[in-house]
Amino acid sequence: MADEKKEPWLNFLALTTVILAVCATLATFKGGGYSTRSVMSQAMASNQWAFFQAKSTKSNLYEISREQLELQAEGASGERAEALRRKAADWARKVATYDQEKAAIQAEAKRLENVKEEAQKHSAAFGIAVIFLQIAILLSSIAALLKQKQVWWLGLVVGAAGILYFVNGFLLFL
Template identity: 75%
Template sequence: MADDKKEPWLNFLALSTVILAVCATLATFRGGGHSTRSVMRQTQASDQWAFYQAKSIKGNLCEITRDQLELEAKGATGARAADLKAKADDYAKKVARYDQEKAEIQAKAQSLEREREDALKHGAAFGVAVIYLQIAILLCSIAALLKKQPVWWLGMAVGAVGIVNFVNGFLLFF
């Protein structure tokens, strides 16, 4: 056993396998974080859209009430007509307020949906990276067991694709 000389490329194989494993671990961690973020943003956006719908219902009820008051005011005279018109004006202000609130809620919901989409893109890139990095680790392990350098080179090629996707998870360059 002491006479067996270790081939120098095996040291590089071991080091490269460790680097691939670290990148795979980090990609898994980052991908999981983005996945959680996308679920949270989806939930928040859904809450905003439910709030938007509630404001729409309230606004529609105010519009109906306003319209009814305006119709009653047309048939009324004197102080009663003025009172009905004043109430109709109050409801018109509420309708305008609900429309403004709906616009703000819509903007927030759409912003949350954009954040969700961004998180999904990052998470997908990290997911692809994990797949390639795991395959590369597997190939490097097989190369170590069989002591076949061409299998290690294949593992390095697959690992390079994994590392490119890992970097893409941060930068989204494709």
């Protein structure tokens, strides 16, 4: 059996395939991390919106009670009317406090929703990168098996698109 002469481009094919595989692995890892961040941020935002709703319900109950106390104070006289007005004023302060708390909770919920949306953008870019990189690896493998340089070139073009999306996963320029 005579030793077949190895074509020099096959060394470059092997090297580029390794580079593509490393990028695909990193894109999968980063995409998964951003996906997890997206899910966690959505869960935390949902918790904040539930907290906001609870504060809204309590605020509404105090507001209704305050209005009832004010109506009762109109029909009362003397010390009883004054006591009802003081209690209504206390409850008005509680409503104001709840409104301030709701504003802070709402701001945090919106911030978490923005984190989720940003993480989804990164995750999507990494997901697209993985698709292109896997196709490029497949084409490189076929090129090596068939010793077809044109298939390797096609794999390099697809791999370049994958690397472009991989970099986009970090920078979001597309």
